[in-house]
Amino acid sequence: MEGDERVRSPGARRAVAVARGAVLAAAALLVAWLFLLYEPPRAKRYPDREKVVFWHMWTAKWEKVVGEIVDRFNASQTRWEVVALVVPGGSLKTLIATAGGDPPDVMAQWDPVIPAWAERGALTPLDEILDPKDWAYLEKNMYPAVRAIGTYKGHFYGLSTGMNIWALYYRPSRFREAGLDPDRFPETLEELDAAAAKLFRYDAAGRITRIGFMPRWLSQWSAVFGGSFYDATRGELTLLDPGALRALEWMTDYTKRYGFERVQQFESGLTTSMGASWPFISGAYAITVDGQWRIQDLAEAKESDYRTAPIPPPEGGKPLACWSNGNFMVVPSGAKHKQGALAFMKFWSGVDDPERAAEFYTWGGWLPITPDVANARRYQQYIRENPEFATFVRVLASPNVQVSPPVPIQAYLMNRLGSAEDAALRGTLTPRQAMERLDEEIRREQRLQNAAATQADR
Amino acid sequence: MARRNNAAGWLLVSPVVIGLLVFSLYPFVASLALSFCDFDIFNAPRWIGLWNYRTLFTEDPLFWKSLGNVLYYTALAVPLGIGFGVALALLLDARIRGLSVYRTIFFLPTIVPAVATSVLWIWLLNPQIGLVNMLLRLFGVEGPMWLGSPEWSKPSLVLMGVWGVGGSMIIYLAGLKDIPVSLYEAALVDGANAWQRLRHVTLPMLTPVIFFNLVMGMIGAFQYFTQAFIMTGGGPQDSTLFYALQLFYQAFQYLKFGYASAMAWVLFVIVVVVTALLFRSQKRWVHYGR
Numbered sequence: 001m002e003g004d005e006r007v008r009s010p011g012a013r014r015a016v017a018v019a020r021g022a023v024l025a026a027a028a029l030l031v032a033w034l035f036l037l038y039e040p041p042r043a044k045r046y047p048d049r050e051k052v053v054f055w056h057m058w059t060a061k062w063e064k065v066v067g068e069i070v071d072r073f074n075a076s077q078t079r080w081e082v083v084a085l086v087v088p089g090g091s092l093k094t095l096i097a098t099a100g101g102d103p104p105d106v107m108a109q110w111d112p113v114i115p116a117w118a119e120r121g122a123l124t125p126l127d128e129i130l131d132p133k134d135w136a137y138l139e140k141n142m143y144p145a146v147r148a149i150g151t152y153k154g155h156f157y158g159l160s161t162g163m164n165i166w167a168l169y170y171r172p173s174r175f176r177e178a179g180l181d182p183d184r185f186p187e188t189l190e191e192l193d194a195a196a197a198k199l200f201r202y203d204a205a206g207r208i209t210r211i212g213f214m215p216r217w218l219s220q221w222s223a224v225f226g227g228s229f230y231d232a233t234r235g236e237l238t239l240l241d242p243g244a245l246r247a248l249e250w251m252t253d254y255t256k257r258y259g260f261e262r263v264q265q266f267e268s269g270l271t272t273s274m275g276a277s278w279p280f281i282s283g284a285y286a287i288t289v290d291g292q293w294r295i296q297d298l299a300e301a302k303e304s305d306y307r308t309a310p311i312p313p314p315e316g317g318k319p320l321a322c323w324s325n326g327n328f329m330v331v332p333s334g335a336k337h338k339q340g341a342l343a344f345m346k347f348w349s350g351v352d353d354p355e356r357a358a359e360f361y362t363w364g365g366w367l368p369i370t371p372d373v374a375n376a377r378r379y380q381q382y383i384r385e386n387p388e389f390a391t392f393v394r395v396l397a398s399p400n401v402q403v404s405p406p407v408p409i410q411a412y413l414m415n416r417l418g419s420a421e422d423a424a425l426r427g428t429l430t431p432r433q434a435m436e437r438l439d440e441e442i443r444r445e446q447r448l449q450n451a452a453a454t455q456a457d458r
Numbered sequence: 459m460a461r462r463n464n465a466a467g468w469l470l471v472s473p474v475v476i477g478l479l480v481f482s483l484y485p486f487v488a489s490l491a492l493s494f495c496d497f498d499i500f501n502a503p504r505w506i507g508l509w510n511y512r513t514l515f516t517e518d519p520l521f522w523k524s525l526g527n528v529l530y531y532t533a534l535a536v537p538l539g540i541g542f543g544v545a546l547a548l549l550l551d552a553r554i555r556g557l558s559v560y561r562t563i564f565f566l567p568t569i570v571p572a573v574a575t576s577v578l579w580i581w582l583l584n585p586q587i588g589l590v591n592m593l594l595r596l597f598g599v600e601g602p603m604w605l606g607s608p609e610w611s612k613p614s615l616v617l618m619g620v621w622g623v624g625g626s627m628i629i630y631l632a633g634l635k636d637i638p639v640s641l642y643e644a645a646l647v648d649g650a651n652a653w654q655r656l657r658h659v660t661l662p663m664l665t666p667v668i669f670f671n672l673v674m675g676m677i678g679a680f681q682y683f684t685q686a687f688i689m690t691g692g693g694p695q696d697s698t699l700f701y702a703l704q705l706f707y708q709a710f711q712y713l714k715f716g717y718a719s720a721m722a723w724v725l726f727v728i729v730v731v732v733t734a735l736l737f738r739s740q741k742r743w744v745h746y747g748r
Binding site for chain 1: 495496498499500501504505506507509510513517584585586587603606608693694695696707710711712713717
């Protein structure tokens with residue numbers, strides 16, 4: 001062994017030479033990348049304008065769409081220049097940038113941050129800095145869900161750039177095959193249950209090979225059953241709402257009837273749900289609930305065997321109801337160019353020119369914030385080209401669309417709500433027990449937060 | 459001359475010193491102070507004394523749940539890791555052809571980033587189309603739901619941890635190389651068989667290395683985070699809500715940075731106490747070849 005270092009065999013020497021060459025080549029490649037391929041972040045194009053820093057979370061093809069809107073805005077301007085920066089995982093980074101005193105001027109978000117951040121004074125109330133004329137216009141025209149998602153304790157903090165609306169997607173061919181009429185989609189939830197039962201398929205061993213329909217996400221169904229987790233007039237959570245409980249009981253009936261594990265087993269084998277690999281497209285579901293963006297996924301997959309319908313209400317429930325979230329723009333309190341941020345937001349969402357904004361909304365297949373954009377010529381043309389999209393625009397205008405309760409502990413609430421739903425569907429707890437445990441957890445958390453604040457005030 | 463050398467020396471180590479002071483010591487001290495505060499990161503911290511600690515111990519079921527989860531994981535994963543690591547090192551210490559190939563294969567998982575490993579195992583453990591359940595089906599066994607089941611989720615993560623024992627295996631291999639050949643020769647002369655040589659020479663001589671891996675493994679297990687964050691997010695039914703994950707949620711999702719700091723300090727004390735206990739126990743079972 002000794003002397004290994006000094007007396008090497010020719011083979012070893014060759015190996016060392018090869019390794020050395022590989023390292024040098026790698027280093028050369030790295031240097032080449034640094035000098036030739038690396039593109040520095042885009043610098044300002046209009047040096048004499050004021051810079052409005054815009055952070056967003058869109059990547060890949062969406063980044064290009066956003067970039068195009070930014071370019072159009074800058075071209076329309078003489079005073080501001082929006083400089084966009086993609087910040088994946090944006091809410092965390094914005095949080096830290098804001099805490100560090102250097103937030104962007106405007107930030108597009110989809111994480112539910114408004115109640116928590118607004119409560120702590122980290123966001124600018126837009127109703128206070130908007131031109132009164134613009135604010136009056138928005139107040140009058142915004143869709144109910146758009147207003148709800150941006151509002152916290154009577155102030156408006158986030159202007160949506162596109163809401164998400166959920167409806168049912170179903171396959172006419174499967175309907176026909178099961179002896180159902182695809183032109184007469186169920187008008188009540190009870191009819192939907194009956195149709196779903198006919199649409200399930202199993203193999204010889206009793207394993208599911210196609211799901212007829214399987215409800216998930218209690219917030220969604222609570223709205224459909226006429227329930228609500230939040231009483232806006234009293235500003236209080238109402239987690240023991242009878243409508244919500246009825247919804248959870250109905251969902252639990254499904255897992256009891258079709259088997260929680262059996263469904264889980266089947267669904268775990270499905271591909272990821274992104275883009276064209278959405279399991280609805282591969283035929284795993286006959287009916288499913290999803291958002292308006294699937295229209296574009298279906299078009300990309302060249303799939304035409306589908307239709308959409310609003311979720312039908314149960315007896316005593318609400319029509320055209322669903323849970324909604326969405327993308328919105330917020331202006332951190334520490335932003336330097338709030339007016340520039342507002343100008344950009346107005347430009348994007350069509351407050352000053354609905355027809356122009358309508359074009360942006362058709363690029364992304366997004367849902368607009370006012371009927372003015374929806375009724376614009378370009379947008380109507382988009383709906384004519386994608387007739388199934390109309391369902392979502394219809395639901396968007398409904399007063400029965402709900403957003404997550406605007407409470408500062410929203411993130412905790414939604415986390416625990418998911419856990420309560422899971423416990424009920426698994427059968428670990430009854431629906432009532434699950435909701436009571438949730439109510440207890442949330443009350444405790446609220447009490448603790450108040451207690452901490454009181455302690456600090458002493 | 460000496461003074462100039464001194465200055466040059468400090469200058470050279472300054473990146474490390476400054477880094478330690480700014481990015482380790484300062485946050486360390488700050489988090490202790492913050493653990494006595496109500497702090498949401500947006501507004502200045504407000505002193506609330508022992509409130510965070512009292513609440514943790516008396517009013518937070520998820521704190522106990524997450525502590526229980528991490529104790530379960532540590533108690534299972536660390537001994538298994540040591541067992542498999544030592545066994546693997548012994549096997550790969552044999553003189554067989556292609557030894558370095560085998561060593562490389564077993565070491566490879568260690569250099570795969572945790573995120574990639576997690577995604578890989580999500581697929582391996584897929585109840586329907588995953589390799590693990592497909593293998594089980596060959597033997598007529600219908601495997602569990604793994605990550606989707608509250609009972610099996612933690613064992614799944616332990617299993618995945620065992621896959622990555624290559625790192626400690628290398629240390630055990632080095633430890634094995636360090637055992638003087640004379641001891642084996644003496645044992646042979648005394649007529650010891652292979653099992654006796656393993657039991658009375660190899661393992662005792664390996665105990666310092668085992669001890670090192672035990673302490674490091676325990677500290678690592680208590681901070682278990684990445685895999686659970688990516689693979690399960692704490693579910694199902696909070697069964698993989700590990701301590702560090704709950705701490706992260708408290709801080710970065712629920713904006714309770716003071717509370718999370720208190721959690722961090724409780725964990726720190728637990729780790730220090732367990733480490734101290736292990737150090738006290740080593741007199742009884744760790745042999746330093748004296």
